[in-house]
Amino acid sequence: MLLVAFAATAFVLALLIARLVVGPSLFGGAQIGMPVIGGPFQLTDHQGRTVTEASFRGRFTLIYFGFTFCPDFCPTSLQIMADALDQIGPAAQRVQPILITVDPERDTVEQLAAYVPSFGPNMIGLTGTMEQISAAARAYRVYFKKADGGSATDYGVDHSSIIYLMGPDGRFITHFTHQATAEQIAAAIKRNL
Numbered sequence: 005m006l007l008v009a010f011a012a013t014a015f016v017l018a019l020l021i022a023r024l025v026v027g028p029s030l031f032g033g034a035q036i037g038m039p040v041i042g043g044p045f046q047l048t049d050h051q052g053r054t055v056t057e058a059s060f061r062g063r064f065t066l067i068y069f070g071f072t073f074c075p076d077f078c079p080t081s082l083q084i085m086a087d088a089l090d091q092i093g094p095a096a097q098r099v100q101p102i103l104i105t106v107d108p109e110r111d112t113v114e115q116l117a118a119y120v121p122s123f124g125p126n127m128i129g130l131t132g133t134m135e136q137i138s139a140a141a142r143a144y145r146v147y148f149k150k151a152d153g154g155s156a157t158d159y160g161v162d163h164s165s166i167i168y169l170m171g172p173d174g175r176f177i178t179h180f181t182h183q184a185t186a187e188q189i190a191a192a193i194k195r196n197l
């Protein structure tokens with residue numbers, strides 16, 4: 005519960021900051037000026053290819069920050085993303101689901117390659133150096149921090165649990181908490197396709 009409270013607080017703060025910067029129009033669909041959630045990143049996908057935010061231009065993206073060793077929120081959220089896209093049918097080909105790791109030390113290219121196919125054939129896993137991951141997390145206003153009390157190889161990572169829907173132009177459209185159902189997410193995506 006601590007993680008949820010922390011993540012929720014961090015995200016509310018991020019939204020308050022976003023509201024100050026851009027104004028209420030961000031939350032009504034129309035956007036003015038620079039996007040405040042999202043932005044440039046350079047990472048490596050689970051097949052070892054370098055990708056940037058521009059690699060996904062022309063497609064909607066459904067982005068979640070998490071890690072493969074996460075016992076609870078991450079697999080649940082990734083399965084909900086996969087279920088939502090299943091419900092959309094063929095139009096889901098226009099939506100790229102993405103996991104960006106917040107645990108790049110353990111989530112190597114190989115680790116992601118073994119993990120992401122569990123959530124559908126289209127799921128992409130992204131990793132990078134800690135600097136690259138931190139930059140991507142900052143762009144999406146994602147909080148993450150290695151939890152205290154673990155060992156060098158066995159540890160948790162506290163992190164925001166938010167699913168972002170970004171448009172084909174890379175701009176933020178909306179977000180979902182991990183309490184959203186696949187039906188709700190599918191309906192929201194369909195409204196924007």
Ligand code: NI
Nearest residue numbers: 070074077078
């Ligand atoms: Ni998690």
